[in-house]
Amino acid sequence: MLDGQGNKEDERPLRLRRAGPRRTGATARQRARERRAEELAARLQDEIAAHYATHRALLESRGMLDSVIKSISEAVFIKDLDSRYLVFNAAAERMFEVGAAQVLGRKADALFGAEAARRMLAADLDVIQSRAPITYEVTGAAVDSARIYLTTKAPFFDTTGEMVGIIGISKDITERKQQELAFARQAAQLAMAQRIARTGSWEHDLVKGTVWRSEEVCRLLGVPRHEIDTTLQAFMDYIEPAAVPRVRAALARTMETGEPYSEEYWLRTAGGRRYVHSMAEIARAPDGRAMRIVGTVQDITDRKLADDRLRESEAELAEAQRIAHFGSWAWDIASGAIRWSAETYRMFGVAPDEFSPSLDAYWQFVHPDDLEPVQRATLASLDAARDFTIDYRIVPRDGEVRVVHSVGELRRAPDGTPIGMTGTIYDITDRKRAEDALRRSEKRLAQAQEIARVGSWEIDLLDGQQVVSDGACRIFGLDPAAGPYRLRDLRAMMSPADREQIDAAAGAMISGGAALDLELRIDRADGAQRIVHSVAEVLRDADGVPVALLGTVQDVTERRQYEEALAESHREMRQLYHHLQEVQEDERGRIAREVHDEFGAVLTALHLAVHRLTNLAAPASPEAAEVIAQMRGMLATASESLDHIVDGLQPQMLTYLGIAATVDWYCSKFADRTKIRCESELPKKELEVEPQAAVALFRCLQESLTNVAKHARARQVHVVLAARGANIELDVADDGRGLGHTPGRRPNGFGIRGMTERVTRLGGQVVMDSGPLGGTRVRVTLPRNNTNN
Missing domain, CATH: 3.30.450.20 (PAS domain)
Known part of the structure; x- marks a missing residue:
């Protein structure tokens, strides 16, 4: 193991020697002290040996760490707590392009640019303060600003746990990032x-x-x-x-x-x-x-929906062609191939699987009389390089001659050379027949207009063209052969007021108002004065824009004369009817009085005679008493019948007690006679009503209740008599079947018509509708004072 100067250290452990020769004859205390000293020396010797072993292992680990730091591809560096470099491996030298000798013992701000140094020192401070590792990416950490580095810095601790520096690893991740x-x-x-x-x-x-x-x-x-x-x-x-x-x-x-x-x-x-x-x-x-x-x-939802719509469109087109008898075709000139739509096959009466269209085969279906014109039109279209339109007849497989309208459109190559044709063929047989029928109909219409003295006219609002029929000319006294005439020729015979009226009506009609319907008086050129009835309407296109005015005129002079005569006759008949009603009411009153006076006196005398006879014959025999009792019953019945007849002709109560009491009395009589519940709602005070109005109200009540009994199948009737403003109202409502389900109870029946005539004459009205009880309601309204009527 090398020391700090590179010299090999002595790895032998030190051995402790005794302090001196043992003295013999020592006391026991001394021997014990010596043993303890020997044990202490042995323990110290073991600790020194362990220290040397640990030191040797540390040196070995330091050598291994140095080897790893030198050989690792990442840049490794160690700094002290002042951010001075202590270790700077070869990879760091290559990465930062600076030697270790220049780096060790110095800070980043003395080695690198200001911005790079600032980032490095800030990261060092974060590690020192947090005492935890951090990892961050930095671009252009030192030299090459285009490089990207991943740096991890962590705190460096000694064996006691004290933080003594910072260890860092930097890796160039530029390629990985790219x-x-x-x-x-x-x-x-x-x-x-x-x-x-x-x-x-x-x-x-x-x-x-x-x-x-x-x-x-x-x-x-x-x-x-x-x-x-x-x-x-x-x-x-x-x-x-x-x-x-x-x-x-x-x-x-x-x-x-x-x-x-x-x-x-x-x-x-x-x-x-x-x-x-x-x-x-x-x-x-x-x-x-x-x-x-x-x-x-x-x-592919859109494509799917588009395909579905295309199939639906093709099916609808095929169906539309079938309904409209409208086919399509395409002809390729180079190959001679012809393609037909399904409707074209149907039109010619052949099936696609049994017939192959060709030009020669197509000519066979053309009517012999039309073959040459069709061929000539087709060839002329090719020679002149233009489209064609032609009507001709065909003879399908079923042999029935049909008329078709064919349109061909030439298809050209980019250089203008004709390469084919596409077109349509339309079965216009029905249209041709309709046109022929229309011409015949127009001729018959002209004849009918002449007979019926009716004419027609037309104004095209787009181009201003006007058409006046021969019938209209004759109505206005003009000779059709001297025409054509315009509407201003007809307007010249109208009065200024009528011209203003017809102009206003026509303007309103064009703006969306009602159709024109007027009667006009004209002074014809021959001096005759006539009455004409003019009716007109607006013809609009699909967008609602007015495109034409269509009208008719009819000479109604004689008809108006007949109508005026008929109206005068009706007035006279109505006056006669009212006179007959007055005479009838007077006669009823006279008969009621005479019957009441004459027969009432006779019945009273008979009552007295029977009463006297009862006193005389009672003791005679039981048979006589029975006959007298029968006579009493017949007299009572006769009296009741007399009252009923007199009341039916004209109730005496109406004259003496007034309309309210009479209505109440008649409702009670009606309920007793028909067993139909009849309720009356009357004013608290008697109404002041003129005799004619009272009679009219009573007759309306009679007719209404008679109809209820005969037709309504009702269970109850509600009668209201009330004064409302200047009018008196009588309201009769039942819970029966109503007007729509009551045979014989028509609003225009004779009874209802009589009610209406009687009330109308007095200035009132009769209204029949559905009532609150679910059946029919008759409402009679009369003015209180009908002097003017």
Whole structure:
């Protein structure tokens, strides 16, 4: 072992010698003291030997540490508590490009740049204060500012636990950092590519049974990376149940046969249903064992939906072509091949699997009379390099001649050379028939307008064109042959007021108002005055923009004269009806009074006679008494019938007690006679009503209750008589079947019509509707003072 100057130390332990010769005859105390001294000397000798052994081991460890520090590839250094370097190995010399002799005993601020030294000394201070290791990265720690170093510094303790310095290790991690950065950049680019392509990657470890998924797969599933379950079953749970058996079978087939895996299915993700395409291959060990399944999963929802929409669109197009009898075709000039749509095949009555379209085969379907024009139009289109449109007849397989409208569009190469044609063929047989029928109909319409004295006119709001039919010209006294005429020629025969009226109505109609419907008076050129009825409406396009005005005019002069005569006749009949009602009421009152006076007196006399006869004949015989009792009963019945007849003609109560008491009395009589519950709600004081109004109210009550008894099947009736403002109202409501379910109880029946006529004459009204009890309600309203009526 070398000492501090490099000399080999004596490794032999020291041996203690006795202090002198033992004296014989020593006392026992002396011998004991000597033994203790010998034991102490032996123990001291052992400790010295152990010290030398420890020293030797320490020197060996120091040599080994020096060897490690010198040979290690990382830079190793040791500093004292003042941050002066004590050890600085060869790797540190290379890293910092400075020799150990220049470093030992000096601080960093005397060796390196100010910024690098500041960082080093700050780290030293952190270790000293915390008495704990620290690790940090630093760029350009000393010389090369482009290098990155990973440095670990830790406190250095002696055997007593006292901190005596700092030991540090620095490693150049520039290449590793560059690799990590390149890997991170590649990972980011891959993640971006996966995100753009909506394609994630996955890996199924067949040994561990776990599944790794890329960030894009996690995003697709809508689950954060740290929360996702790594088992295969967890991924299967995202697949729609119907597709799970198919996916499992495909994976099993891939593991068994090694063939590539490729499946499409729906996923149930946190963001909704997504359609994906998954592909995978087996990754094997060198011995051929299957280790992993590595694959991708691509979100193709948009493509799937687009494909579905395309198929739906193609199906809808085929269906639309079938419904509209609208086919399509394409012709390749070089090969001569012709492609037809499904509707084109149907139009010609052939099936795709039994007929191959060609130009020669197509000519066979063209009607012989139209073959030459069609061929000429086709060839002319090719020669002139232009499109063509032509109508012609075809003869399908079923032999029924059809009319078609064909449009061909020329397809050209980049140099302008015709290479083919695409076009449509439209079955216009029905349209042709409709056009022929329309022409015949227009002719018949013109004849009908002439007979019915009706004309028509039209204004095109886009180009201002006007059309006036021959019928309209004749109505306004114009000669159709001298035309054409415009609407201003017709307006010239109208009065200024009518022109303003028709202009205002037309403007409102164009702005979205109601259709024009006016009667106008015209002074024709021949001097005749006529009444015309004009009706018009606006024709709008698909966007609601007005494009035309369509109207008709009809000469209604004679009809208006007939209507005025008929209205006058109705007025006279109504006056006659009202007069008859007055006469009838007067006659009823007179008859009621005469019957009451004459027959009432007779019945009273008979009552007195029977009473007298009773006193005279009572003792005579029982038979006579029985006959007298029968006479009494017949007289009572006759009196009751007389009262009923008189009340039916015109109740005396109406004259003497007023309408309220009469209504109450009649409701009671109605309930007794029909067994229908009848409640009346009357004013507390008698109403002051003119006799005509009182009679009208009573007759309305009679008619309403009669209808209830005959038709309503009601169980109760509620009658209200009340004064409301200047009017008197009678309200009769039942709980019967109502108007819609009551045969014979029509609002225009004779009884209801009589009520309406009677009340209308007095300035009132009758309203029938559904009542609060669920049946029918009749509401009669009369003015209190009807003097003016």
